[in-house]
Amino acid sequence: MMIFIGADYAAMGLSPEEMQGRMGKWFAWNDKMEKAGILRGGNALTSDVRRIVGENRTVTDIASAELKEIVGGYYIVEVENFDAVSEVAQDFPDYDLGGTVEIREIMVFDR
Amino acid sequence: MEPKMIDHLFRHHYGKMVSVLTRIFGLAHLETIQDAVQDTFLKATLSWKNNPPENPEAWLTKAAKNRVLDIFRKLNAERKRVPQIVNGMDAMAINELFLDTEIQDSQLRMIFTACHPYLSPTERIAFSLKTISGFSSKEIASAVLTKEDTIRKRLTRARKTIQTKDISFKIPVGRELPERMDSVLEVLYLIFNEGFHSNKAEILIRKELCGEAMRLCQMLLKNKITRTSQAYALFALMCFHAARLDSKMDENGAVIDLKHQNRKLWHFPLIRMGNDAMLKAVEDDQYSPYHFEAAIATEHLKARSFEATDWDKILMWCERLYEIQPSPIASLQMAVVQLQRDKMDEARDLLMGIQPDDLAQRAYLYYGFLAEYYRKNGEKERAIESLEIAISKVGNQAEKEYLEKKKTSIQNKNSALH
Numbered sequence: 001m002m003i004f005i006g007a008d009y010a011a012m013g014l015s016p017e018e019m020q021g022r023m024g025k026w027f028a029w030n031d032k033m034e035k036a037g038i039l040r041g042g043n044a045l046t047s048d049v050r051r052i053v054g055e056n057r058t059v060t061d062i063a064s065a066e067l068k069e070i071v072g073g074y075y076i077v078e079v080e081n082f083d084a085v086s087e088v089a090q091d092f093p094d095y096d097l098g099g100t101v102e103i104r105e106i107m108v109f110d111r
Numbered sequence: 112m113e114p115k116m117i118d119h120l121f122r123h124h125y126g127k128m129v130s131v132l133t134r135i136f137g138l139a140h141l142e143t144i145q146d147a148v149q150d151t152f153l154k155a156t157l158s159w160k161n162n163p164p165e166n167p168e169a170w171l172t173k174a175a176k177n178r179v180l181d182i183f184r185k186l187n188a189e190r191k192r193v194p195q196i197v198n199g200m201d202a203m204a205i206n207e208l209f210l211d212t213e214i215q216d217s218q219l220r221m222i223f224t225a226c227h228p229y230l231s232p233t234e235r236i237a238f239s240l241k242t243i244s245g246f247s248s249k250e251i252a253s254a255v256l257t258k259e260d261t262i263r264k265r266l267t268r269a270r271k272t273i274q275t276k277d278i279s280f281k282i283p284v285g286r287e288l289p290e291r292m293d294s295v296l297e298v299l300y301l302i303f304n305e306g307f308h309s310n311k312a313e314i315l316i317r318k319e320l321c322g323e324a325m326r327l328c329q330m331l332l333k334n335k336i337t338r339t340s341q342a343y344a345l346f347a348l349m350c351f352h353a354a355r356l357d358s359k360m361d362e363n364g365a366v367i368d369l370k371h372q373n374r375k376l377w378h379f380p381l382i383r384m385g386n387d388a389m390l391k392a393v394e395d396d397q398y399s400p401y402h403f404e405a406a407i408a409t410e411h412l413k414a415r416s417f418e419a420t421d422w423d424k425i426l427m428w429c430e431r432l433y434e435i436q437p438s439p440i441a442s443l444q445m446a447v448v449q450l451q452r453d454k455m456d457e458a459r460d461l462l463m464g465i466q467p468d469d470l471a472q473r474a475y476l477y478y479g480f481l482a483e484y485y486r487k488n489g490e491k492e493r494a495i496e497s498l499e500i501a502i503s504k505v506g507n508q509a510e511k512e513y514l515e516k517k518k519t520s521i522q523n524k525n526s527a528l529h
Binding site: 009010013014015016017018019020022023024026027030042043044045046072073075 | 116119120121122124125149150152153155156157158159160161163245246247249250
């Protein structure tokens, strides 16, 4: 699983042209993974955040603009190992905006 | 599959949707509308990451249409005045406004609003680039070489003026139309020139500005009310200039003057398009400065080489241009032509009659040509002096290097004589 972490697009004030440029790169990446037959799913997440914390189950709604970093979405890919995912993650479009890709392995339990 | 996205789709779509929503809600709510449209693009970038739409444009239009109700609720909640059309929530009428022909109509209304004489010329440019062309403040700032903050102030001032003067969102009619058209054409001309003569070397931004001015001019030509001979002439002029854009600079970004441009690089489809427009422009005898400027550009394009240029004809067009619109830049143009015709006295008289300060940021052109006059007249010291002034006044790095190269070549010739 590749988890995308970074600032919220809305907070960065991207222009329509810049957003289209981003979109083109995401499409290309999406397309590449699909053609390679490794894509198993994924979602983009909206920027509304609600946190429930502690024994009192304290609920806070957080405006994404207050957060420097937010999980923006994830992709699940099926490949050999960590190194192979790193290779796939090279094409993540938002490194130049300070974005991070966190790679985690989905645990599979043997019976 | 990767969906096809037309170049600048987002940017152009932004302009379309802001215009349509303004027609529905009125100019008073422009800020709310712009935010709402910006938000549809954000939503698009989020939801498209995993689900690329088959038709991005249709998706965006639908998203904007869905915003009508949101904006309506928001304005109601803020107890703002909501126009009749929305109060009745006539879904049919609103749907129709999102049809292509109605979108074009809304955009024309926005162009006339942006170029309203109540706004200052710099506000008109900024406001047009923002609301019709979908540039961000940052992009406008880098295109017109101003601070982003200055652009934001211009946009705020423009919005305020539109409110206080209660400018209506309409295509003007009757006696008002010609005057308002003049202002629109002037703004397009300025945007184009900003790109074509830009003081910034970055070719990409320059091309975008030229392209934007041409696109807006084409919008005028699509509507029979705004399809005037002046608009055709301006479009022809832009085509002729744009055809030469690629030959104006070499691959290292250095300026190439007309004499040394590779004429094979000139873009013929654009020249043909310009010729077609020019034919339409002369269907009546309402000649404007754009007609004569286009005629001058045509003479340059017609010449197979620099040496084959018909300077007599160009002089004639320059004189006719000066007759209807005397300006220091027109005088300078005549001086340059006289220089090419080896009429040194005429050239000098014209040059001496110009106040370089009147040329503002293009004063360096004056000193550049003055140097050329001195060089040709054998006054090398003065030529170098003038070039030095030109170099001190030029803003664009590429132009600066061009002038410096010229200076060196004159200096070298100088020493060779000794």
